[in-house]
Amino acid sequence: MAKVIWEEAVKPLLKKYKNKKHPIYYSNIYQLIVVVVLSARATDKYINQLSPKFFKSLPDFESLSNSSPELLYPLIKGVPGFNKKAVWLIEIAKQLKKKKEIPLSIKELSSLPGIGRKSANVIRREAGEKPEGVIVDLHVLRVAPRLGIAEGDDPKKIEDQLMQALPQKDWDAGMAMSFLGREICRPTNPDCPECVMNGVCKYYNKGK
Numbered sequence: 001m002a003k004v005i006w007e008e009a010v011k012p013l014l015k016k017y018k019n020k021k022h023p024i025y026y027s028n029i030y031q032l033i034v035v036v037v038l039s040a041r042a043t044d045k046y047i048n049q050l051s052p053k054f055f056k057s058l059p060d061f062e063s064l065s066n067s068s069p070e071l072l073y074p075l076i077k078g079v080p081g082f083n084k085k086a087v088w089l090i091e092i093a094k095q096l097k098k099k100k101e102i103p104l105s106i107k108e109l110s111s112l113p114g115i116g117r118k119s120a121n122v123i124r125r126e127a128g129e130k131p132e133g134v135i136v137d138l139h140v141l142r143v144a145p146r147l148g149i150a151e152g153d154d155p156k157k158i159e160d161q162l163m164q165a166l167p168q169k170d171w172d173a174g175m176a177m178s179f180l181g182r183e184i185c186r187p188t189n190p191d192c193p194e195c196v197m198n199g200v201c202k203y204y205n206k207g208k
């Protein structure tokens with residue numbers, strides 16, 4: 001295949017998914033941070049099921065900061081790593097309740113317990129901030145190498161390659177690849193004939 005100009009090639013993908021809201025439910029920055037922390041290694045569907053009860057009991061950083069891991073356990077039991085996440089959420093609430101504005105740089109967000117680079121990128125995106133990086137979740141780890149825009153299986157290295165291949169204005173392509181991975185580029189039997197990226201995809205076009 002000829003060399004792919006990725007800025008051009010991702011246009012149909014961005015057209016399809018740019019600005020599409022993340023599938024986890026939240027209605028303010030407090031809820032967003034909580035659900036992003038809870039959703040690591042959990043399904044969005046499961047977090048959406050438990051979050052209404054959680055937010056009814058603990059509606060803001062203040063109430064969460066005054067809670068205890070033992071009080072949180074029944075609300076998040078079943079979430080992978082729930083005991084650690086309870087401790088992290090309370091610590092995050094203690095740190096953020098004092099702030100007039102929630103710090104939203106990747107550096108500041110990822111200094112909070114339980115928030116890594118991927119989560120920080122997700123929080124920034126959903127908060128409407130300009131991207132400082134590219135979201136690389138489990139779907140992107142699969143889709144990006146299939147497409148041929150990146151290689152390897154290290155999230156940070158994949159993110160670096162995506163940031164090099166695309167201008168900053170197109171860094172929402174990470175979340176777009178995640179949506180593609182959820183809907184079409186599934187781990188087994190990807191629906192390539194229906195995929196907007198099949199014209200440039202290395203996996204689909206190998207041997208052609």
Ligand code: SF4
Pocket residue numbers: 143146147184185186190191192193195196197198201202203204
């Ligand atoms: S063409 Fe197929 S393998 Fe390539 S990104 Fe689309 S669904 Fe995935």
